[in-house]
Amino acid sequence: MADYALKIRRYDPESGEAAYWADYDVELPPERSVLDGILQVKDREDASIAIRCSCRAAICGSCGVRINGQSALACNTRIGEAAERARDGAITVEPMGNMPVIKDLVTDMEAVHWKKIRRVVPWLLPAEEPPEGQEYIVPPEAMLDVTQTMACIQCGVCVSACLSLEVDPEFIGPAALAKAYRFVGDPRDGEHESRLKDLAEDPHGIYDCTHCFACVEVCPKDVAPMNQIMRLRRKATNDFRIKDSNNGYGHEKAFVNIIEKWGTLFEAQLLPRSFGDGSLIKGQLRPQGAKQLTESLPTVYHGLKSGKVNPIKALVHPKLPDQKQVRRIIKEIESQDERIELNLYIVGEMAEETE
Amino acid sequence: MPKHDVLVIGAGLAGQRAALAAAEQGTSVGIISKVHPVRSHSNAAQGGINAALNPEDSWESHAFDTIKGSDYLGDQDAIEIMCREAPGELLDLEHLGVTFHRNEEGRLGTRAFGGASAARTYYVADITGQAILHVLYEQLMKFSEVHRYEEWFTTALVQDEDGRIAGAITRNIRDGAIELFQAKAVILATGGNGQLYDPTTNALICTGDGIAMAYRIGAPLMDMEMIQYHPTTLAGLGLLITEGARGEGAHLYNAQGERFMEKYAPNKMELASRDVVSRAEQTEINEGRGFPDGTVALDITVVPRKRIHEALREIVNVGRDFAGVDITREPIHIKPGNHYTMGGIRTDVDGRTSIPGLYAAGECACVSVHGGNRLGANSLLDTLVFGRRSGLHAAEAVHGLPLRDPDLAQLEDEERRISGIVDRDGSGRRVSEVKAELGKTMDKYVAVFRDEDGLRTGLDAVQRLKEEATDLAIDDKGAVFNQDVLGALELQFMLDNAEAIVLSAIERKESRGAQFRTDFPERNDDDWLKHINVSANGSEPEISYSDVTMTQWEPQERTY
Ligand SMILES: Cc1cc2nc3c(=O)[nH]c(=O)nc-3n(C[C@H](O)[C@H](O)[C@H](O)COP(=O)(O)OP(=O)(O)OC[C@H]3O[C@@H](n4cnc5c(N)ncnc54)[C@H](O)[C@@H]3O)c2cc1C
Numbered sequence: 001m002a003d004y005a006l007k008i009r010r011y012d013p014e015s016g017e018a019a020y021w022a023d024y025d026v027e028l029p030p031e032r033s034v035l036d037g038i039l040q041v042k043d044r045e046d047a048s049i050a051i052r053c054s055c056r057a058a059i060c061g062s063c064g065v066r067i068n069g070q071s072a073l074a075c076n077t078r079i080g081e082a083a084e085r086a087r088d089g090a091i092t093v094e095p096m097g098n099m100p101v102i103k104d105l106v107t108d109m110e111a112v113h114w115k116k117i118r119r120v121v122p123w124l125l126p127a128e129e130p131p132e133g134q135e136y137i138v139p140p141e142a143m144l145d146v147t148q149t150m151a152c153i154q155c156g157v158c159v160s161a162c163l164s165l166e167v168d169p170e171f172i173g174p175a176a177l178a179k180a181y182r183f184v185g186d187p188r189d190g191e192h193e194s195r196l197k198d199l200a201e202d203p204h205g206i207y208d209c210t211h212c213f214a215c216v217e218v219c220p221k222d223v224a225p226m227n228q229i230m231r232l233r234r235k236a237t238n239d240f241r242i243k244d245s246n247n248g249y250g251h252e253k254a255f256v257n258i259i260e261k262w263g264t265l266f267e268a269q270l271l272p273r274s275f276g277d278g279s280l281i282k283g284q285l286r287p288q289g290a291k292q293l294t295e296s297l298p299t300v301y302h303g304l305k306s307g308k309v310n311p312i313k314a315l316v317h318p319k320l321p322d323q324k325q326v327r328r329i330i331k332e333i334e335s336q337d338e339r340i341e342l343n344l345y346i347v348g349e350m351a352e353e354t355e
Numbered sequence: 356m357p358k359h360d361v362l363v364i365g366a367g368l369a370g371q372r373a374a375l376a377a378a379e380q381g382t383s384v385g386i387i388s389k390v391h392p393v394r395s396h397s398n399a400a401q402g403g404i405n406a407a408l409n410p411e412d413s414w415e416s417h418a419f420d421t422i423k424g425s426d427y428l429g430d431q432d433a434i435e436i437m438c439r440e441a442p443g444e445l446l447d448l449e450h451l452g453v454t455f456h457r458n459e460e461g462r463l464g465t466r467a468f469g470g471a472s473a474a475r476t477y478y479v480a481d482i483t484g485q486a487i488l489h490v491l492y493e494q495l496m497k498f499s500e501v502h503r504y505e506e507w508f509t510t511a512l513v514q515d516e517d518g519r520i521a522g523a524i525t526r527n528i529r530d531g532a533i534e535l536f537q538a539k540a541v542i543l544a545t546g547g548n549g550q551l552y553d554p555t556t557n558a559l560i561c562t563g564d565g566i567a568m569a570y571r572i573g574a575p576l577m578d579m580e581m582i583q584y585h586p587t588t589l590a591g592l593g594l595l596i597t598e599g600a601r602g603e604g605a606h607l608y609n610a611q612g613e614r615f616m617e618k619y620a621p622n623k624m625e626l627a628s629r630d631v632v633s634r635a636e637q638t639e640i641n642e643g644r645g646f647p648d649g650t651v652a653l654d655i656t657v658v659p660r661k662r663i664h665e666a667l668r669e670i671v672n673v674g675r676d677f678a679g680v681d682i683t684r685e686p687i688h689i690k691p692g693n694h695y696t697m698g699g700i701r702t703d704v705d706g707r708t709s710i711p712g713l714y715a716a717g718e719c720a721c722v723s724v725h726g727g728n729r730l731g732a733n734s735l736l737d738t739l740v741f742g743r744r745s746g747l748h749a750a751e752a753v754h755g756l757p758l759r760d761p762d763l764a765q766l767e768d769e770e771r772r773i774s775g776i777v778d779r780d781g782s783g784r785r786v787s788e789v790k791a792e793l794g795k796t797m798d799k800y801v802a803v804f805r806d807e808d809g810l811r812t813g814l815d816a817v818q819r820l821k822e823e824a825t826d827l828a829i830d831d832k833g834a835v836f837n838q839d840v841l842g843a844l845e846l847q848f849m850l851d852n853a854e855a856i857v858l859s860a861i862e863r864k865e866s867r868g869a870q871f872r873t874d875f876p877e878r879n880d881d882d883w884l885k886h887i888n889v890s891a892n893g894s895e896p897e898i899s900y901s902d903v904t905m906t907q908w909e910p911q912e913r914t915y
Pocket residue numbers: 364365366367368369370387388389390392395396397398399400401402403404483484507508509510544545546547556557558560561564565595694695716717718719731732733734735736738
């Protein structure tokens with residue numbers, strides 16, 4: 001048993017008062033959870049603290065909160081570890097971010113999370129009538145593969161942590177895009193291309209993610225939403241060659257081409273190449289490319305002014321000394337019959353082989 | 356006043372399946388859940404779902420295993436229906452998009468489960484319940500005709516003058532508003548009551564609400580004494596280690612390193628029925644061969660690591676996060692713990708209860724397909740088959756019927772009752788205190804081994820707690836997300852469940868399935884091959900009996 005100080009963000013919509021911090025003490029073994037701590041306060045001291053919870057085992061997805069500022073499930077955060085990371089000795093618990101608060105630690109997930117989930121047409125659209133009296137025959141790996149996104153418990157913790165969402169509340173977001181992969185990766189679904197096209201064309205879709213890794217870090221079920229977003233992009237660009245008006249396709253191609261050529265990012269070439277599906281010449285010739293380039297001029301100007309873009313660096317970019325290795329890696333990857341995708345259910349298998 | 360032809364209360368597997376089945380018939384359907392549907396406890400089912408789909412397997416074999424598992428208390432007509440319809444139900448789920456495990460040929464693959472004579476458990480890694488629940492919810496989002504009331508809490512059922520069901524009274528958790536929902540038929544799918552026990556594998560929401568609501572309006576509860584203790588739960592928290600672990604080959608050892616199941620079930624070993632394995636473990640522990648923390652050891656390290664990662668990932672996490680044990684490298688300490696309620700609201704094979712217009716399906720119902728002991732992976736099947744059958748039957752039955760006029764005084768009474776709880780001055784005990792005492796009482800006196808004295812002590816305690824629960828202290832006086840008042844309502848539901856359980860356990864003077872009486876250690880088919888029913892007639896509970904339906908399987912001695 002040890003004593004812990006909890007600082008809980010309280011908010012009562014009926015009181016007419018603003019949210020405030022309230023302090024509580026709890027007594028628990030360090031391996032118990034922050035949720036157990038909150039439940040102890042409710043049981044012994046103040047049952048009016050509102051928090052959604054049910055399974056106590058990271059299964060139901062109810063108890064997403066922010067602990068010491070970090071988005072997490074309260075039931076699978078050990079109280080002892082949270083106390084070690086706490087500033088000023090008290091573990092802070094506040095409602096999830098990027099969502100309105102209803103009361104205390106309860107957020108309005110319907111208004112944000114579930115709306116975004118419904119945005120991605122979250123049900124199977126079968127390619128064909130189900131076979132009579134039997135199952136669809138599909139490769140075992142494909143089922144294991146989508147099982148990683150099926151493992152999502154819709155807790156919203158990634159939504160709470162997503163940096164892009166903070167800037168663009170319209171962003172479809174990590175959980176919903178991971179849900180989209182669950183269908184795009186499912187061989188039984190017949191709408192892969194139209195789903196991808198839709199998510200690529202949406203200005204708040206797959207190209208709105210800034211690869212900040214926050215969702216991967218906080219997800220309690222290892223769904224790795226960012227990885228699923230990247231896989232959606234790869235499918236959109238490589239498999240279906242979807243050229244979207246957000247220019248995500250060109251951007252991706254330009255990125256790879258630049259790395260292949262120089263080994264590191266040559267920023268000055270990224271923009272023009274992006275408008276030419278990766279090619280510099282095409283990018284400068286295309287009328288729509290020229291238009292978009294012109295529209296980007298203010299950004300370039302700001303870059304020059306702030307020193308981020310340097311006119312000399314814009315023209316010459318050093319190659320990596322062992323640039324050949326980079327090319328070799330790219331060739332190697334391209335020569336694979338199938339793309340190597342990271343998936344946790346399959347990683348287990350690989351881990352075994354390398355042991 | 357919201358109005359629907361069919362009102363489903365509960366949005367776990369049983370409720371969602373019922374709602375979809377009714378909606379497909381073109382009826383107007385409302386579905387209510389006190390938590391968001393995907394938070395329902397069905398998501399905790401790790402192991403899988405049984406179906407005799409493989410051509411080498413047969414529904415008869417599945418039915419026989421179920422009947423034997425039930426210690427011959429299950430109704431054989433209902434079991435036949437469940438086992439015959441299982442393959443179709445499973446294929447339906449697959450067609451809707453459940454990502455079931457495949458074998459090398461890309462066809463559905465199985466794992467072994469306890470009490471079964473063939474490997475007939477279909478699964479999605481160890482998130483089977485979650486995967487099915489989320490896929491059904493996908494369908495519910497698609498069927499926008501089904502009206503979802505998410506985070507609404509039903510407090511009581513209402514009838515018309517003739518006693519026919521007329522709707523339900525429900526509180527909107529978000530703003531505290533109380534509404535009378537009018538309906539031609541009501542399907543209860545409110546799940547089990549594991550929270551009566553401490554510890555339990557069940558989630559905090561499993562408080563037996565529907566069972567109590569039906570009981571209060573006179574529907575008989577059946578087989579309530581049959582409470583399943585699962586053989587592999589973590590000491591303390593009560594979290595479940597799926598039977599899938601033993602299905603994949605894990606062994607049980609006592610503290611002396613003996614694989615003790617050799618003594619109790621030489622043929623099926625760790626895969627005997629749950630009641631048998633739990634009793635074996637408890638015997639080892641009681642006789643001093645357990646570990647000092649009152650447990651025995653489950654050794655999963657005998658399962659290949661690759662297989663563990665692919666098929667038992669969730670329990671790798673549970674072991675790591677909640678017990679600090681890497682199950683791929685060392686044994687984990689476990690003990691029997693409260694898990695499942697075989698009994699519930701008595702229904703026929705279409706989900707009909709004794710109250711006209713009221714149906715029940717899933718864990719809150721008792722058809723009875725599980726009798727004295729449920730086989731692993733039969734419960735998901737039960738929720739789906741009888742959820743669908745209830746939805747279909749209700750939709751057809753209400754076709755052309757008018758809405759019933761509920762007695763509006765019931766709404767006023769209920770409003771008064773609830774505001775009475777909220778406005779209490781706070782002199783009584785806290786909800787949490789009463790609940791904790793109930794949990795310890797049940798786990799002590801109404802557990803794996805029972806006897807008359809203990810059960811009587813338990814009954815006295817339950818009745819005293821029931822009295823205390825009429826005067827609970829309430830901290831929260833607000834309307835928005837007042838979980839304190841919901842907790843008080845749930846506690847009252849739980850105490851009704853507890854009373855019915857203890858009374859039934861006292862009544863059954865024999866040992867069968869999950870009920871083991873140390874004072875009556877034998878099964879006694881001559882006197883007790885029958886169901887015990889409890890109903891609340893007025894306020895005093897009344898006991899009655901009903902027959903067990905036999906079709907083609909005569910009771911035999913039960914060995915594994
Ligand atoms: C840890 C664990 C593992 C399991 N593993 C397996 C397995 O592998 N295979 C298997 O076959 N079975 C398994 N089971 C059993 C099985 O999961 C359950 O029996 C089954 O899911 C119950 O489903 P249900 O639809 O009846 O109820 P639930 O899923 O519990 O749903 C109940 C619903 O009712 C709602 N509700 C309750 N009260 C109210 C109210 N007052 N007002 C409004 N709504 C209300 C809830 O919100 C919820 O939506 C397991 C059980 C547990 C605990």
